[in-house]
Amino acid sequence: MTRGVLTDPGGPFSDLSGAGLVEAVRLALEDVGGQVLGEPVQLISADHQQKPDIGLSIARTWLDQDKVDVILDVPNSGIALAVSTLVKEKNRIVIDASAATD
Numbered sequence: 001m002t003r004g005v006l007t008d009p010g011g012p013f014s015d016l017s018g019a020g021l022v023e024a025v026r027l028a029l030e031d032v033g034g035q036v037l038g039e040p041v042q043l044i045s046a047d048h049q050q051k052p053d054i055g056l057s058i059a060r061t062w063l064d065q066d067k068v069d070v071i072l073d074v075p076n077s078g079i080a081l082a083v084s085t086l087v088k089e090k091n092r093i094v095i096d097a098s099a100a101t102d
Contacts, residue, residue: 001036001039001040001041001042001069001070002041002042002043002044002062002066002067002068002069003025003029003041003042003043003044003068003069003070003071003072004043004044004045004046004058004059004062004066004068004070004071004072005021005022005025005043005044005045005046005071005072005073006045006046006048006055006058006059006062006071006072006073006074006079006083007019007021007022007045007046007047007048007073007074007075008047008048008050008075008076009022009047010047011049011050012050013075013076013098016075016098017073017075017097017098021072021073021097022043022045025043025072026043029041029043044062044066044068046058046062048074048076048079050076050079051079052076052078052079052082055074055076055079055082055083056079056082056083056086059071059082059083059086059087060086063086063087063090063092064090068092069092069093070092070093070094070095071083071087071092071093071094071095072094072095072097073095073096073097073098074094074096074097074099075096075097075098075099076099077099077100077101079099080094080096080099080101081099081101084096
């Protein structure tokens with residue numbers, strides 16, 4: 001299993017998520033022995049650079065090539081909406097930790 005954290009390590013959302021959230025996910029995985037349902041979990045992360053096209057491209061690559069089954073974080077509503085649509089099409093999971101939009 002592979003989990004991907006699509007985050008903002010150096011931009012306006014970096015204090016809210018960024019490297020700290022990647023580390024929190026890594027520690028959470030460590031706490032459960034690095035496995036979910038008896039399968040080892042690999043963690044990857046990427047910077048969406050506050051650009052929906054880049055965030056969507058990363059998510060598409062993760063889902064199609066890297067076989068990521070869950071995308072976490074996505075702290076930008078424009079990127080979160082685009083990724084949510086893609087994830088729904090691919091029948092995968094996205095957990096937006098801090099994105100909000102009306």
